[in-house]
Each structure stands twice: as C-alpha cells, then as structure tokens.
Amino acid sequence: MNKRNFLKxxxxxxxxxxxxxxxxxxxxxxxxxxxxxxxxxxxxxxxxEWAFADKAAKDLGDVQIIKMAIPDGEKTLxxxxxxxxxxxxxxxxxxxxxxxxxxxxxxxxxxxxxxxxVDDQFLNAAGEPMSNVPIIMMAATEIGERQGFxxxxxxxxxxxxxxxxxxxxxxxxxxxxxxxxxxxxISALIKAGFPEKQIYKSPTKSNDIPGALDAANAMxxxxxxxxxxxxxxxxxxxxLGGIRATEGQGFKAENxxxxxxxxxxxxxxxSKPKMTGxxxxxxxxxxxxxxxxxxxxxxxxxxxxxxxxxxPIGDPVLLTRENFKLELEKKGL
Ligand code: GLA
Numbered sequence: 001m002n003k004r005n006f007l008k009x010x011x012x013x014x015x016x017x018x019x020x021x022x023x024x025x026x027x028x029x030x031x032x033x034x035x036x037x038x039x040x041x042x043x044x045x046x047x048x049e050w051a052f053a054d055k056a057a058k059d060l061g062d063v064q065i066i067k068m069a070i071p072d073g074e075k076t077l078x079x080x081x082x083x084x085x086x087x088x089x090x091x092x093x094x095x096x097x098x099x100x101x102x103x104x105x106x107x108x109x110x111x112x113x114x115x116x117x118v119d120d121q122f123l124n125a126a127g128e129p130m131s132n133v134p135i136i137m138m139a140a141t142e143i144g145e146r147q148g149f150x151x152x153x154x155x156x157x158x159x160x161x162x163x164x165x166x167x168x169x170x171x172x173x174x175x176x177x178x179x180x181x182x183x184x185x186i187s188a189l190i191k192a193g194f195p196e197k198q199i200y201k202s203p204t205k206s207n208d209i210p211g212a213l214d215a216a217n218a219m220x221x222x223x224x225x226x227x228x229x230x231x232x233x234x235x236x237x238x239x240l241g242g243i244r245a246t247e248g249q250g251f252k253a254e255n256x257x258x259x260x261x262x263x264x265x266x267x268x269x270x271s272k273p274k275m276t277g278x279x280x281x282x283x284x285x286x287x288x289x290x291x292x293x294x295x296x297x298x299x300x301x302x303x304x305x306x307x308x309x310x311x312p313i314g315d316p317v318l319l320t321r322e323n324f325k326l327e328l329e330k331k332g333l
Contacts, residue, residue, distance in 0.1 A: 212241020
C-alpha cells in the first residue's frame with residue numbers, strides 16, 4: 001500500500017468509527033422522557049391518569065413517564081426545571097392554578113419543552129382561556145347537565161314535595177371546568193322544572209372534602225326550613241363534603257341525594273355497607289385523558305404532529321352502588 005492509499009484507508013476507518021459511535025450514542029439516547037404533572041396526586045382521578053399515561057408509554061415503546069406532584073406554583077416551576085435537566089422533551093399538566101398558565105408556558109418555552117394541558121385550562125393575564133395551548137378535558141357543561149338531570153329524576157322517584165326541597169350547589173367558579181359543571185347542573189334542574197329560588201350556591205375555599213364540608217355547613221344552617229336536599233358539586237369530593245355536612249346536621253340518607261363527578265373517587269363511598277345520601281357518580285374517562293394526552297405529546301415530540309387545540313371527552317357512565325364494580329372493570333379501572 002502506498003502512502004496515499006494508506007492515508008485514505010485510515011480516514012475511511014476513522015469515519016466509520018466516528019459514525020459508528022454516533023449511532024451508538026443516539027441509540028442510547030432513544031428513550032423519550034415525558035413529564036406528567038398533576039395538582040392533586042391524592043385523588044384517584046389523577047392516579048388513574050398516571051396509570052394510563054404509563055400504559056400509553058408501554059404501548060408506544062421506548063418512553064419513560066416522569067410523574068410529578070405539583071400542589072402549588074413554586075413546585076410547578078421547579079418541576080419544569082427538573083424535567084428539563086433530566087432531558088425530558090415535554091409534559092402533560094393539570095395545573096394547581098389556571099392563572100399560572102403564562103409562567104408555565106414561558107418556562108417551558110425557555111427549555112423548548114412541548115406542553116399539553118389536561119382537565120384544567122390555563123388562563124392568560126386577562127383571565128381568558130389560553131386556547132392556543134392544547135387541552136384534553138371532560139365535556140364539562142354536558143356532564144354537569146347530566147348531574148342535574150339525574151338529581152331531578154331521583155327526587156321524582158322518591159316522591160319528594162318540591163316545596164320542601166332545595167338544591168345546595170357547592171361552587172368553585174374560579175376554576176372554569178368547575179363553574180361549567182355546576183352551571184350545567186343548575187340549568188338542567190331549572191329546565192326540568194325545579195324552582196330557581198330554591199337553589200342555593202355556596203363557594204368552597206378548597207377543592208377537597210373539608211373545604212366542601214365547610215361551604216355546605218354554612219349554607220345548611222341558613223335554611224332550617226328545608227326537609228330534603230339535592231347536592232350539586234364539581235366532583236366526587238365536593239359532593240361528598242356536602243353529604244358529610246348534611247349527616248353532621250342530622251339529615252337522614254333518605255332526605256339527601258348527591259351524585260358526584262369523577263367516579264374514581266367514589267369507590268369507597270359506594271362500597272359502604274349502609275347507603276348514604278351519595279347515590280352515584282358520573283364517570284367520564286380519566287383513562288382516555290391519561291392515555292391520549294401522552295400519545296399526543298409523544299407524536300408531537302417525535303413526529304412533529306401538532307395535537308388539536310381542544311379535545312373534549314364526553315359520554316359519562318352513571319356509577320351506582322349496584323353497577324360500579326362492573327362499570328369500572330369494563331374500562332379496566
Ligand atoms: C378538575 C377536578 C378533578 C377532576 C378533573 C377532571 O381538575 O379538580 O377532580 O374532576 O377536573 O377533568
């Protein structure tokens with residue numbers, strides 16, 4: 001081999017080695033890391049979303065879901081820093097406060113992370129929905145209307161005198177999805193013929209059982225004339241808080257009807273040996289929320305497929321004491 005040919009082959013070998021090492025290192029970096037951040041990890045609703053995000057990751061192949069609890073603004077922004085440091089390419093998020101939307105988006109953009117929201121929509125500085133950020137959420141008004149309709153139906157079934165009955169609506173109007181659910185329930189009750197003047201709204205300070213219990217207690221004491229109560233609330237825990245308040249003030253289960261929303265958070269109540277005022281829950285699709293948001297984020301990151309801006313998920317199933325095990329099983333929950 002002359003000197004020239006020797007040099008040529010040397011270059012060829014080194015190119016091969018270099019390309020080889022490049023492809024080896026890019027293969028090792030193949031695992032796509034995606035964050036899934038939720039505001040209330042203690043709610044079975046969010047645990048279900050996480051479980052189905054993992055299922056999507058498994059089906060998609062080399063994907064790792066980094067699950068993080070973000071109960072407040074500071075933890076949310078820290079979580080995004082940590083995600084970026086760990087090499088994640090994007091995240092799905094249910095924010096602890098919709099008003100954090102602009103700060104979350106600014107931070108995500110600074111790291112070039114893609115964002116899909118789930119359940120609760122971001123609000124901009126003017127308090128308007130940030131409709132440019134993709135969202136997957138329950139069809140809130142429709143599910144609320146179903147809650148109102150089912151409550152009215154149960155009242156009729158029990159043969160209650162409407163004049164002795166009132167609606168206690170525990171509200172959380174600053175959260176748009178919550179406002180739309182309770183407004184939907186109230187409008188369905190009115191449409192069915194329930195007198196508007198007997199519908200009492202009480203805002204809750206926190207979206208959990210203790211907050212709802214306080215809100216309900218405050219309203220119940222103002223209306224000693226009411227014999228039967230229908231309880232409206234944006235999710236299972238809110239309605240459960242209302243139920244606990246009626247029990248605390250001596251109402252019997254036969255004088256109270258509450259129907260929750262989420263389904264996942266109603267299992268222990270519906271399993272109680274003795275019936276309470278909480279007779280059922282509307283189960284939307286936390287499985288679809290968790291699975292589809294993960295799948296959309298993956299396709300966006302890997303293939304550049306932009307997700308739709310708005311994906312509403314409807315068609316809830318009414319869980320009752322009789323059917324809840326079967327219905328949850330049917331959905332693999
Ligand atoms: C909100 C509520 C949750 C659940 C989701 C569903 O985030 O806080 O309990 O109802 O909506 O979209």
